[in-house]
Amino acid sequence: MIQSLLIANRGEIACRIISTARRLGIRTIAVYSDADAHALHVRSADEAVHIGPSPVRKSYLLGDRIIEAARQTGAEAIHPGYGFLSENAAFAQAVIDAGLVWVGPNPGSITAMGLKDAAKKLMQDAGVPTTPGYLGEDQSPERLRAEADAIGYPVLIKAVAGGGGKGMRKVDNASDFADALLSCQREAASSFGNDQVLLEKWVTNPRHIEVQVFGDRHGNVVHLFERDCSLQRRHQKVIEEAPAPGMDADTREAICQAAVRAAKAVDYVGAGTIEFIADGSEGLRADRIWFMEMNTRLQVEHPVTEEITGQDLVEWQLRVASGEPLPKAQHELSINGWAMEARLYAEDPAKGFLPSIGRLERFDIGPAYRVDTGVEQGSEISSFYDPMIAKLIVWGPDRDAARLSLAATLERTVIWPLKTNAGFLVKALHHSDFAQARLDTGLIGREGDALLPAALPSAAALEAAAARLAAPGPMAGFRLNAEPRQDGWFLLDGAPVKVALSASGECKAGRSVIVAENGQSWLLTPWRAGGQGGGEASDGAILSPMPGRIISVAVTAGDKVTKGQKLLTLEAMKMEHSLVAPFDGTVAELNGAEGGQVSEGALLVRIEKAVEN
Known part of the structure; x- marks a missing residue:
């Protein structure tokens, strides 16, 4: 059995390999870039070697540096994981030529x-x-068009060196073929350095x-x-x-x-x-x-x-x-039995599934049967790599048991402040076609916006969260709707929202709570001064409603201010929040400067109330 193993990868797959290797008594060596210096896979391995800057082309794709790291640490073998160099024949051969064991084909x-x-x-x-199609050497547009006509539309144009959905075009009729071919060839040349294509019958x-x-x-x-x-x-x-x-x-x-x-x-x-x-x-x-x-x-x-x-x-x-x-x-x-896996990504379905980058301040996965991840609470999701947070895997005696178990896991997952696809996955799992196994690769594309999660939490979830902010202590004994109701203003991820709460409830400035529902999370914070800002308190202490960065300061210590006057602006959750004076008075204390980072609940400004004559 191999005695020492270098993992030429990062994230969850590196952690996954390390877990098995440790069980087998194999010494493990991780490699890491600048961005991954404090990553979980680095801390999980017995040893770790820095191999370069954050971009993959300057670190994880440099086979010579990885082989050198193996030599330096006395590693006997190299496991490539998936992605990166895992299907690079030249790298595999270089590993073998270096006298190392290649854990792969x-x-x-x-x-x-x-x-x-x-x-x-x-x-x-x-x-x-x-699949019926054309694989010929003749790549002329005329020959490819003739072959497509013979196959019958719709046809699929595929880059011969393609992968990951790139270099693929569906063509529904002959009149669209020429433009689709050029587009496919351009993408193939850019992505793979090879513009050759094949044709297949669209299934x-x-x-x-x-x-x-x-x-x-x-x-x-x-x-x-x-x-x-x-x-x-x-x-x-x-x-x-x-x-x-x-x-x-x-x-x-x-x-x-x-x-x-x-x-x-x-x-x-x-x-x-x-x-x-x-x-x-x-x-x-x-x-x-x-x-x-x-x-x-x-x-x-x-x-x-x-x-x-x-x-x-x-x-x-x-x-x-x-x-x-x-x-x-x-x-x-x-x-x-039956097993299902969902890929949990840091991405925002409401914004076209764009990556959501930053620090995982809260990272709670529901009751999953198995979680494969390379991050933990406090980890950074970097713009340099794939934004997958975790793979959630469940097992059940049959398909429906597995499906419902996976949905329950995602519904009870709480991640903040990053946006994730958890709510989208929940809706997909509950979709009638998926539930009844009426599957095909176009299901998500056809459903479109119907699978997007709700933009806001339900009224019940908001009211329960507001009650937690108003409660003097733990939620023990709290009964929703037990007292007369009144409307209160809050900030939900920085946007004002009106929520009903008990007439006796009094929210404390600076407090906040995460509203979690169906896999989605929002931050709820009390909003004061008639909706003019956040974090203001009757005693004049202006606290940060959430973690963020000060982007402007409008006052200095000793300034006279009037009620509603802007004091400073905080950037958080990719939005700007103006904090204002709760009453006429003087700036007695000013903490923080433009560009400074602040934590939730930090005292930013203290206003001394003007003495009435």
Whole structure:
């Protein structure tokens, strides 16, 4: 068995690998960039090596630095994780040439499956069913147009070196083909340095089915059954599950054996995934499932396979890389129950799923069966890397049990101040088509705004949160609607909102509470001075309603001020908040300066009330 392992990756997959390695008694070495100096994977490893600045091209994509780090630390092997250099044949060969163990497939296998056109031809020769299309060398627009006409519209144009949804265009009719081809070629050249394309028949009601395969250096290849990754947004997987809904025994046998033939055709060693496209218009049928591509690495969604088979795929990788035979034969593997995984991202669905970057001040995951993450409360979500916060994995005896368990986990997740896709995932899980396994890759695209979470919390959630702010102590014994009601003004993520609360309730300035509902979180803070600002108190103490940055100061110590006069402006939650004087008086104390960071509840200004004559 390997004794020491360098993980050439970051985040949750690095932490995931470290966890298994530690259980097996293997010493682990992490690598990190400037942005990851205090990251969880760095602190979890036995040793860590700095490899460069924050951008990936200056750190995690520099294979020579990673190999040098392995030499410096005496690492015996390198595990690439997924992404970055995991499917880079040249890097794999460099690792081997350096006398290190490469925890992955042979470089030749990576090369063979790296180009979609060559891989498709190889699969045809191996008897693996492939989608009708064109793979020819002639890349002239005229030839490609003629082939598309012959295939019949709609057709799919795909970059031969593509991946991650890039370099793909659906063409519905002949008149759109020329423009779509040019657009696809430009994107392919920019993303992959290769503008060659192939054509495939567009599949009606497409489902994305993939099979986990594993090979060793003794000629053994097995499958660990299938996963369904049909729920996608812009070709990116959102929720994955295993096994695939509606897969009968005969169809499963056909697709899984096709995956094994595909792996054997390239003498595959280690973990790999054969991806298929299925026409689900008449259910899953063996004669309507076709090879799409092979991922020559561990997949992001591998945990759902682990949960239904009871196998640790990272352990399998390490054992195979050490020269051991596969831990199980095919007849020893079986499916138990159902597993689902959701990818929790720091992104704002209301703003086109743009990344939400910053510090995780609050990070509470609901009661998940399993959480794979590379962050913790207090961690920074950086603009340099993929904004995935965690993978939430659940297991249940059947699909509906797993689905409801995952929804409950997401509904009870509290993350602040960053926005996440948790509310979006909850709505997707409860959508009737997903609930009844009426799946295809276009479901999210068709539903559009219907899957976006609510912009505001419910009235009940707001009232409960306001009551917590008004309560003198813990919430014990509080009864909603037990007393006469009155309207109070609050700031909800910086925006004014009117909330009903008990007539006897008196909110304390500077206090705030997180309103959490269905996976979404908002900050609720009392708002004073007739809606003119936040954080003002009757005793003249102006407290920061939330963490933020002072962007302007309008007064100095000793200034005379009048009620409602602006004192300073705070930037928080990407919004500006003006804090004003609660009454006429004098600035007796002024803390903080323009550009300064302040924490929630910090005393910013104190006003002494003017003496009445």
